[in-house]
Amino acid sequence: MTTAVIELQGVTFTYPGDIRALDNFTASFVRGRRTAVLGRNGSGKTTLFSLLNGLQRPQSGQILFDGRTIGYDRQSLLKLRQAVGMVFQDPDSQLFSACIYEDISFGPLNLGLPENEVRTRVERALTQMKLSGLENRPTHSLSFGQKKRACIAGVLAMQPQVLVLDEPFAGLDPVMAAEFSAILDELQRGGTTLIIATHDLDLAYAWADQVIVLQEGRLLADGAATEALVRPDVHAELGASPIVAEIAAVIALTGLDVYANGYLPRSRAELVKSIAAKTKGESTR
Amino acid sequence: MHIDTFAYSNRWRRVHPGEKAIFALCCLTAALLSRTVLIPLIIAALMAAMTIMGAGIPWRGYLRIAILPAAFLIWSCLALAVSFSGGELPLAHFPALQLDISFSRQGINQAELALARSLGATLSLLFLALTTPMTEIMGLLRSIGTPKLFIELMTITYRQIFIFLDMAGQIRAAQEARLGYASAGKAIRSMAGMAGNILLRTLTRARHNHQALLARGYGDELLFLSPRRNWSTPNLLAAGSAGIILIALALAIHS
Numbered sequence A: 001m002t003t004a005v006i007e008l009q010g011v012t013f014t015y016p017g018d019i020r021a022l023d024n025f026t027a028s029f030v031r032g033r034r035t036a037v038l039g040r041n042g043s044g045k046t047t048l049f050s051l052l053n054g055l056q057r058p059q060s061g062q063i064l065f066d067g068r069t070i071g072y073d074r075q076s077l078l079k080l081r082q083a084v085g086m087v088f089q090d091p092d093s094q095l096f097s098a099c100i101y102e103d104i105s106f107g108p109l110n111l112g113l114p115e116n117e118v119r120t121r122v123e124r125a126l127t128q129m130k131l132s133g134l135e136n137r138p139t140h141s142l143s144f145g146q147k148k149r150a151c152i153a154g155v156l157a158m159q160p161q162v163l164v165l166d167e168p169f170a171g172l173d174p175v176m177a178a179e180f181s182a183i184l185d186e187l188q189r190g191g192t193t194l195i196i197a198t199h200d201l202d203l204a205y206a207w208a209d210q211v212i213v214l215q216e217g218r219l220l221a222d223g224a225a226t227e228a229l230v231r232p233d234v235h236a237e238l239g240a241s242p243i244v245a246e247i248a249a250v251i252a253l254t255g256l257d258v259y260a261n262g263y264l265p266r267s268r269a270e271l272v273k274s275i276a277a278k279t280k281g282e283s284t285r
Numbered sequence B: 001m002h003i004d005t006f007a008y009s010n011r012w013r014r015v016h017p018g019e020k021a022i023f024a025l026c027c028l029t030a031a032l033l034s035r036t037v038l039i040p041l042i043i044a045a046l047m048a049a050m051t052i053m054g055a056g057i058p059w060r061g062y063l064r065i066a067i068l069p070a071a072f073l074i075w076s077c078l079a080l081a082v083s084f085s086g087g088e089l090p091l092a093h094f095p096a097l098q099l100d101i102s103f104s105r106q107g108i109n110q111a112e113l114a115l116a117r118s119l120g121a122t123l124s125l126l127f128l129a130l131t132t133p134m135t136e137i138m139g140l141l142r143s144i145g146t147p148k149l150f151i152e153l154m155t156i157t158y159r160q161i162f163i164f165l166d167m168a169g170q171i172r173a174a175q176e177a178r179l180g181y182a183s184a185g186k187a188i189r190s191m192a193g194m195a196g197n198i199l200l201r202t203l204t205r206a207r208h209n210h211q212a213l214l215a216r217g218y219g220d221e222l223l224f225l226s227p228r229r230n231w232s233t234p235n236l237l238a239a240g241s242a243g244i245i246l247i248a249l250a251l252a253i254h255s
């Protein structure tokens, strides 16, 4: 069953100076799924995200959370912001304190939780993001990736139902990216809905259930990653297709059926496995 | 920003900030209360020794940081000692200007005492600054009930200083890489560009910061918890008793 956790209906958002960042945008994010939002620089990804937890208010159209139109009074916003956690593109804009422990405790305290509960959550978020041992280092001495993890920890400590991450993988080394991806998997198993913005087509192809492609503030494509990302118009807009999909298509032309049994390789590892299995099958025949 | 680096990486980093603060403040009080030069000088020596040998701050680094306030102190105390109204030890005489420069006994005594006291006090504070990170000092101020607004401002300012330095450093490097400082004229133009750019970026940054705080449910108060630290009774006793003894000595010894 698919229920939308967040829905946008005909949303238009214009920045001062008549810059239309979102134009009659309609889409929905399914509960418990992973959605990747793609689009060229300036296509409106960050703006879209800032609408999702009420940081900006659209001039027209409406946004529904759990089937209800979101309100912009203080109480509703606080509730919404607990439910929809947001990790920003630039860690320096999120970390306000030179001590990451203090920073992580900020969100949970704003939820009005008692001190002991806050401390437990901070500790948990620190271990979860592999930051234990770094909590006594000043923020300005941390690396970009470490700061990024601190930001994520600060949002995880609020235990949101929906986690919105603006380019979470940018700037992480491959090992850290893999670890972070595992953390996201775990969160998803726990029921968290994940929404990320990314420029990495391959990552979106391998990672996302659903992709949303933006083109100058308008919706260009919305659907399963394996379908939407190989569409010609999406290729034309983004300037590339996922490499795994391209290679699989080329190999399929040679007659080697990498798509056997309806199985679609989505990552490099899966593609290699699929080719290996197939070629072995052919040679033993 | 060496002070900061030392504060985060010295041997006494794990000691409860309160213990260090009690010790430093007791010594500061003792130095200021004393009526002889002896006690403050002992305190100054003690503080330097504790900072260098105890907390393991390299003496070169320590000297470099301490030299500035020390030079300032010496300079201002010199001014205290100098008299223009006929002291016992004449220095120079300008009949044309009707000016008479000399040292007076009393002035020298005063200057000596002021110098010793301020040196002791300065090195006490320097001890605290070099062994305790700013965030912990702020945590301490918070726990003794400093007004919230003040703490919030300190927290944010302290963080922003480094973001600002970083930003300026990046712009400067980018300009330099494109030969923006190759001549005096270019340097001025580059500096002006940098100043304008920093202003704009700071404004954008402030907006982003505010949004990020709002996204985590910021109301009208910046709420946060500092990491817990455990008091150590022996440390506390040592710091407290040493401090009290010094204060008592300072009060007891007259010239």
Ligand SMILES: Nc1ncnc2c1ncn2[C@@H]1O[C@H](COP(=O)(O)OP(=O)(O)OP(=O)(O)O)[C@@H](O)[C@H]1O
Residues within 6 Å of the ligand: A015, A016, A017, A019, A020, A021, A039, A040, A041, A042, A043, A044, A045, A046, A047, A048
């Ligand atoms: N604060 C602002 N004021 C005015 N215009 C803005 C503001 N923020 C974004 N814009 C404009 O809105 C449009 C969408 O920007 P947005 O930041 O949402 O794009 P994005 O998809 O996140 O881009 P990127 O991939 O570079 O992060 C752009 O044209 C941008 O210039």
Ligand SMILES: [Mg+2]
Residues within 6 Å of the ligand: A045, A046, A047, A089, A166
């Ligand atoms: Mg963006």
